[in-house]
Amino acid sequence: MSPHTVLVSRLRAAWLSGKTRPMEYRVAQLEALGRFLDENKLDILEATALDMRKPPFEVELSEISICRSELNHTLNNLGTWMKDEHxxxxxxxxxxxxFIRKDPYGVVLIIGPWNYPINLLLVPLIGAIAxxxxxxxxxxxxxxNVERLVAEMLPRYLDKDCFAVVTAGVEETTRLLENKFDxxxxxxxxxxxxxxxxxAAKHLTPVTLELGGKNPCYVSDSCNVQNVARRVAWGRFFNAGQTCVAPxxxxxxxxxxxxxxxALREAITEFYGPNPQESPDFGRIVxxxxxxxxxxxxxxxxxxxxGQTDAEARYIAPTVLVGVQQDDPIMEEEIFGPILPILTVTSVDDAIAFINARERPLAIYVFSSCKKVVNRVLEQTSSGGFCANDTIMHITLTSLPFGGIGQSGLxxxxxRSSFDTFSHPRSALLRGAGREAFNTLRYPPYARRCLPLLRxxxxxxxxxxxTLL
Structure with missing residues (x-):
């Protein structure tokens, strides 16, 4: 057997033993994950800086703080989530x-991305452990560098019988996926x-796919332009634009x-100075x-x-493009970089039609001081998430489920949504062994006179x- 098959078999044996089921075990593993974040904070900052020159402030906010918030929310509520639902x-x-019993699926595979390599690996892990x-x-x-850190350090904190880190490129990942996961x-x-x-289809394995998409941002004529510019620039150029929910x-x-x-030019200068390449607060392409x-x-x-670039430093300046056509290459794929195209529309109806003519995005943003405009965009479009008068901030709420729709995810x-994603809602009916006389009505030979009572x-x-008149 391949090493991956041996590994999956070992973890499956541990799961079948029931080791991961008690609440005390889950809490202990979650707390150990918290210690990993606390004790390796400086190493995480260094690894993300080496990979993408990600600013420490952004790492603390988007990687460590979000994981810590998710962890604390889960520990605060796990007892309630695990209860049978009558x-x-x-x-x-x-x-x-x-009742409905929240059963674990079994052996889960989590494949993380590179743009937020701690957050987008550990947040689903928290749900899977819980x-x-x-x-x-x-x-x-x-x-x-983050891959190396996670592979070397995380197993020191988690139970090796039940949790494992696999480092793999494309070919190795392909072989890993040949194994049956739950x-x-x-x-x-x-x-x-x-x-x-x-x-996954080969084994009928259920999946969650967190993908991406081209997230539109409609700015109406009724808004505070300076506020819009700052919030859009922050959301677009955070992590050098390498964010799946960026506008x-x-x-x-x-x-x-x-x-x-x-206003955007002023915001970019305020954030990153006259030469963003010299700013310690602006990252690089990976x-x-x-x-x-x-x-x-x-x-x-x-x-x-x-528009300035430096190939050796993998630097692309915070850029705003105008004169972009609907069929230009930049409108055909997710940008995943510090570039913001502006396209003009004649009205909110035109903007809604433009959005609806394309694949459904991971997020839609709208800026307007008019609630009717905000509600029209919310009601007449479809997306994974929605945020009015800001960007990205909706993902900071553990109370809101995060995910895409259609092309942007599944x-x-x-x-709570993480716990539910990794739990099978197992329906259970526990009947009494007696009172057989009540059951004879449904047994053959069937009698028509019994049907009304059964119904x-x-x-x-x-x-x-x-009816309200």
Whole structure:
């Protein structure tokens, strides 16, 4: 057998032993994960700086703090989440017990991405541990310094019988996916998501796919332009634009574009200084291949702000493009870099039509001081998530499920949704062994006279509706 098959078999034996099921065990592993974050904080900062020159402030906020928040929320609520959920019963089962048991799936595979290599690996891991699973983790090989850190240090904190880290490139990951897992959680691109789903289909393995997409940002004429510029610039250029929920393009009127451009220029200068390449608060593209792809997108439209590049440093300046056409390359794929195209529309109806003509995104953003405009965009579009008058901030709430729809993903996690994602809702009915006389009505030979009574005791009745005049 291959090493991966041996590993999966070992974890499956541990899961079948029931070791991961007690709440005390889950809590102990979650607390150990918290110690990993605390005791390796400086190493995490160093590894992310080596991989992407990610600013320490951004690492603390988007990697460590979000993981800590998720961990604390889970520990605060795990006892409640694990309880059986009792359900309504029909007349014939009134003396019985009917409930939903939250069962772990078994052996779970979590494949993390490179752009937030700690957050997007550990947050789903928290849900998998909380739900009582054994887990194989596969960090991205692209963020190689974080991959090395996780592979070397995380196993020192978690139970090696039940949790393992696998380092693998494309070929090794392909072989890893040949094994039977009970659940697969993948974060990455739609193209790789299709490969994951195809591999999972061979074993009928359920999946969560956290993908990406082109997240539109509609800016109406009724808004505070300076506030919009700061919030859009922060969301777009955080992590050098390598964020799946970053606003991918702006839709606004021609008049708003004229107002927004100087405000964006002012915000970028305020954030990163006159030369962002010298700013300690602006990151870099993760690798040469990714740099070349993003650099090529600069050929769409023309740069009203920024546009400078440095291949050796993998630096692309915070850039705003205007004159972009709907069929330009930059509008055909997720940018995943510090470039913000602006396209003009004539009205909110035009913006909604533009959004709905494309694949459903991971997030939609709208800026307006008019609640009617915000509600129209919310009600007449579809996306994984929605945020009004800000960007990215909706993902900081553990109370909100996070996930895509259609091309942008499949499934949900964060907070209670993470626990539910990695739990099988097992329906259970515990009937009494006696009272057999009540059961004879449903046994052959069938008697028509028994049917009305059976229907009366088993069917759910429509409740009377109250009409407000």
């Amino acid at each position: 359900v309504d019963k029909n007349w014939v089962t009134q003396l019985d017990s009917a 739900a009582g699973n054994c887990v194989v983790m596969k960090p991205s090989e692209i963020s190689r 659940y697969i959680f993948f974060t990455g691109s739609p193209s790789v998501g299709r490969i994951i789903m195809t591999a 991918d393009y702006v839709l606004c009127s021609a008049d708003m574009q004229e107002k927004l451009l100087p 690798g040469d291949k990714h740099f070349q792809r993003v650099q090529a997108l600069l050929r769409s439209g023309h740069a009203a702000i920024g 499934g949900r996690y964060h907070g 009366a005791t088993t069917e759910t009745k429509r409740q009377a509706a109250c």
